Amino acid sequence: MAEKKIRVLVAKPGLDGHDRGAKVVARSFRDAGFEVIYTGLRQTPEQIVAAAVQEDVDVVAMSLLSGAHGTLMPKVVNLLKEQGAGDKLVIGGGVIPDDDIPALLEAGIAAVYTPGTPTSEPIEFIKANVK
Amino acid sequence: MDLVQQVREGNRVAIARLITQAENEAPEAIAALRELYPDTGRARLIGITGPPGSGKSTLTDKLVKELRKRGKSVGVVAIDPTSPFTGGAILGDRIRMSDLALDKGVFIRSMGTRGSLGGLSKATHDAIKILDASGYEYIIIETVGVGQSEVDIVKTADTTVVVSVPGLGDDIQAIKAGIMEIGDLFVVNKADRDGAERVVNEIRYMLDLNPDKEGWHPPILKTIAAQNQGIIELVDNINEHLDYLQESGEIVNRRKERISSEINDLILKRFSQKVTEQLAREDYLEHQLDKILKKEENPFNVVDQVVEKLLNN
Known part of the structure; x- marks a missing residue:
């Protein structure tokens, strides 16, 4: 049996045209040996979940700089559960105020990363938490 | 319910899981494929190949939309390269197909080559079988951006579409061995650019030199995929080729060759x-x-x- 490869969906939910961060993260995940599926900009939670299901990813990583994280990220978690894919690790990153993080963690986002985080942090987290 | 039955019923989570198992060469995947095998062979398999940046993903997106208009369900297997150094990959073909994500009649799967060199991924054949068995009527296989010699697609698809674009080289490219020999259809994409007509002529000249005057004559079509131009003709021509394969009995030879390989x-x-x-x-x-x-x-x-x-x- 071949080695299991970790598959990660890197997604940009909502109306937010800034994807430099998402691309940096995608590249660093690639260099960590992950298969990264990049969906491009302006995805609805429904599109992200449909892609996550079809691609059978282990991780859904969302990048959000628009301030809508409180709505969009939990929605992705809930839709994944509804579609029988609730076992995926969901993480998020972007310009997210510290005060908002507890609610996101509560809603099922496994980890939240803010500007300045070294890319090694989410990589280690994914390696440690994907079964 | 077991995975095989769920795949037969078109359950998307099950289809996706089984493809993953096949990619990881899990023993249960081989068992499942054995069971599903009688359900395969119904889908029409279309290969899209061509150099990087020639517009394969955009063309695939438009093809799927046209096939959906005609009421057909479509599976897509899109392949991008795996890094030989880290084993990682960026699979970006979905970017051009994002508004297909919610269509229940479409299933898109991205795959990394994982060390395979012929333009496909190691488990492409398994992914095709799984989508076929779950009832998709057309399956489009988009290869990695190829150079000259990655021609495994021809051993995989019923109809191979070779995509070219203006500005890549002179007419010697068209008579070299390899990718230019495998097209059942030739598409010159980005046909609004300078030099499109020249590429068409070079391909035509190359085809005229073929000693085999019998049978199928590969058409050369011009498209501007980003503007959805030429797509209806492309789908018509693909269907014509598939009909030709059926009527001439050539499909049996192709499938025998495929299975033997x-x-x-x-x-x-x-x-x-x-x-x-x-x-x-x-x-x-x-x-x-x-x-x-x-x-x-x-x-x-x-x-x-x-x-x-x-x-x-």
């Missing part, structure tokens, strides 16, 4: 695993390497010994 690959894979195991046993290879360096032994004798041992086991 697949059997060949599977046998080689199984043997190569055994060889690797055997070479590792008791540091056999390491031992022989020292001898070879001292010229007490040579590579040809070692090969003879290994093969003999393997056959006697």
Whole structure:
């Protein structure tokens, strides 16, 4: 049996045209040996979940700089559960105020990363938490 | 309910899981594929190949939309390269297809090549079988951006579409061996750019030199995929080719060739695993390497010994 490869969906939910961060993260995940599926900009939670299901990813990583994280990220978690894919690790990153993080963690986002985080942090987290 | 039954019923989570298992060469995937095999062979398989940046993903997106308009369900297997250094990959073909994500009649799966060199991924054939068995009527296989010699798609698809764009090289490119020999259809995409007509002429000239005047004559079509131009004609021509394959009986030859090449690959894979195991046993290879360096032994004798041992086991 071949080695299991970790598959990660890197997604940009909502109306937010800034994807430099998402691309940096995608590249660093690639260099960590992950298969990264990049969906491009302006995805609805429904599109992200449909892609996550079809691609059978282990991780859904969302990048959000628009301030809508409180709505969009939990929605992705809930839709994944509804579609029988609730076992995926969901993480998020972007310009997210510290005060908002507890609610996101509560809603099922496994980890939240803010500007300045070294890319090694989410990589280690994914390696440690994907079964 | 078991995975095989769920795949037959088109359950998307199940289809996706089984493709993952096949990619990871899990033993349960082979068992499932054995069971699903009788359900395969119904889908029409279309291969899209061409150099990087020629517009394969955009063309695939538009093809799927046109097929959906005609009421057909479509599976897509889109392949991008795996890094030979880290094993990682960026699979970006979905970017051009994002508004297909919510269409229940479409299933898109991105795959990394994972060391396979012919323009496909290791488990492409398995993914096709799984989508076929779950009832998708058309399956589009988008290869990695290819150079000249990655031609595995022709052993995989019923209809191979070779995509070219203006500005890549002179007419010698068109008469070289390899990718230009495998097209059942040729598409010159980005046809609003300078030089499109020249590319068409070069391909036509190349095709005119074919000694085989019988049978199918590959059409050359101009498209501007980003503007959805030429797509209806492309789908019509693909269907015509598929009908031709059926009516001429050529489909049987192609499928026989495909199965025989697949059997060949599977046998080689199984043997190569055994060889690797055997070479590792008791540091056999390491031992022989020292001898070879001292010229007490040579590579040809070692090969003879290994093969003999393997056959006697």
